[in-house]
Amino acid sequence: MNGYGGTILRVNLTDGKISKEPTPAQLARDFIGGRGFGIYFLFKEVPKGIDPLGPENKLFISTGPLSGMMAPGGGKCDWTTKSPLTGGYADASMGGHFTAEMKYAGIDTIILEGISTKPVYLFIDNDKIQLLDASSLWGKGAIDVEVELKHKYGEEYQIAAIGPGGENQVLYACINHDFGRQAGRGGVGAVMGSKKLKAIVLHGTKSVAVADLESYRKAGLALYKACKDAEGLAEWSRYGTTVVTSWCNEVGALPTRNFSAGSFEGIDHINGQAMRKEIVITDKGCFGCPSPCGKYSNMKRYNTQVEGPEYETIGLMGSNLGIADIQSVAEANRLADDLGLDTISTGSCIAWAMECYEKGILTKADTDGLELKFGNTEAVFTLIKKIAHREGKIGDLLALGVKQASQEVGKGSEKFAIQVKGMEQSAYATHNATAMLLAYMTCDVGAHHNRSWAITYDLQVGREKVVPEKVARIIWLQNFRPMFDVFGSCRLQWVELGIDRELYCPLLESITGIKRSWQDLEAVGNRIWNLTRMYWARENDSFGREWDYPAQRFYTEPPKTGATAGQITKFEDVQKLLDMYYEQRGWDDNGLPTQATLETLNLTALVV
């Protein structure tokens, strides 16, 4: 099958059975790859109501037709599972070189099922596939594990590993790869840890057939040229995602002290300029990427290295914690990476705990003696380690994520648990930016910005406006942006460099042999969107409108300082946004796809 590895690899960790099936052509036609394959398999193979950390959950790792090809950013794979953090749909997109290697090993999806009695790692070298003993690796940090396995097998081998965070099933544990890339959110690392799978070692040397070689070469080179000609390439590559840090601060979008404000007084010590000045050594890129956003850094104070911090980590582990020092943020980043914790969720949980501490809701008796005041860097380092090991009352509490932790502690702390559907909000404060707020409310993994991002649109249209155009924009972005996760590639070449997305169509056609316009592709995106929505509904009997509500802070507590001081969204506008959104999506008043919508999308058979 042109453009595909051709095989679905099934690995049963309970009985050790390893089997292969050919990738169904109809699946490739209907769902294309990546996130599309993920939701298809999740719906089909994971029974309703199972425990995400139990033997019946599965972890699906999928490439897409652009993975491993001569395509800018063709370096992403999608990890899909039932989330232990939210109880709903989770997927995480991982960069680096793993997806390419999967493709060259002839694999489109790896299905990890069951639970091993002992720690193992999965070894894949073309057709030699084994589950091997990982007892000597268990307990080690993800960085050390990658070093060890590359040393053992060779530099060509690609490694994905969990740290102690995943082993201990911290609900937002992540998976690490290529010394700085993660399958970050939703607890995919906890699922891998629950299966006692410590790492995956991957090596492939096969070729990938394409439908039209000359057209493929031409289309690929055209995309690279567009990226190289893009205005802003040099600036983007120099600063990566940190390029927006100062701007976010200026427009009140930078999460500050548990999202109590959107601007931070210490901005000059944590922005892109500070990074380049103090720590960055190398611009590091994922497979095939002409616009390397990775900022590999060396922290002289600690004598450590990390790929990062990304903007998200600067937000959630810098300004959100009241920390005004880039080396401290970078070291917190490194600790989280090595221990295998999603930096966004970790930062949010710590910020929540700090607010609890400053309000007297948590005392030193609850924090194992830690002085959890905003700005206390040493306490942050200690706490990250405690969380990863579920150590002490506070470590174990925060390992649950901010929603469950606040439900346990109570005393009004739920009001400042900044999450939607149980996932901690990523680094854009939305006190007064209604399109972005809607993006977070309706994102299908919880409060993450991956599916749609619209702050500029908010500023262009009028940030407090609640109008159908904003809703239409969010819906369009939600149908369109995740298609890159389906292609197995990065979206940032379109998002950040602004290249013409039409260039992807001839590339996809020359690879797969199937002609698809962006209208066709967005239709697939819309179909996937409704499927992930139905998955949430299937798993949660009470699922509906209230699950889409934003964190309470954004309609009750105007910031006292910063660019959005005194500004807040009205709850009636939250409802108005949802009314318009459901209507435009073809969903009922409670936010569930109507029968008519499911029929139009040809989904009724799948969602039974």
Added chain:
Amino acid sequence: MRLYADSAKCSGCRACLVACSLNLFQESNPKKASLNLIPHFPNPGVYEMKVCTQCGDCAAVCPTEAIKLNDRGAYYVDFAECNLCEACVPECPEDVMFVRTELANTAWKCDLCGDCVSVCGTSALWIAN
């Protein structure tokens, strides 16, 4: 003319390797490329690039005269003439003479097609005298 690489600008993306293998073998397979990209991670955290300097040492030692000059003035391997003796491999001062029999029945090297330069987003590669 020859290819030049500035390792300090290399991001490790491997786009050059894919473009190269596509040119040499009509395959997207970075392991069949003729540049040598060496990551040094986690410490010091840099990529090292080695490219063919067109020094000709490989051609000088090839017993079947399989390494010839193309119309770009660059040395290339005529796949039909290579007998896999591997005499060329240790001669290469840059480690960019490749023999991997599990991947191809011939040695291979850079033929100065320039596609790697076209796909390098950080301008770490260029062709000059």
Added chain:
Amino acid sequence: MLKSYLGDQKEVIVEAGYTIRETLISLGMNPDLVAGIFVNQDQQSKDYILQDGDIVNLLAVIGGG
């Protein structure tokens, strides 16, 4: 990015001594819609005061994260 404010102009010459923010406003641009300011390739804040000979590149916020 400059195109939407200054027609087809890609470049414009401005006076030194003013901050970036003041300069953007005087050109009819909303500073909030400019993500990044790069002066001689280094990112600077909008409070940076322009000096003679500075070359400033603007980065529009296109799509975010």
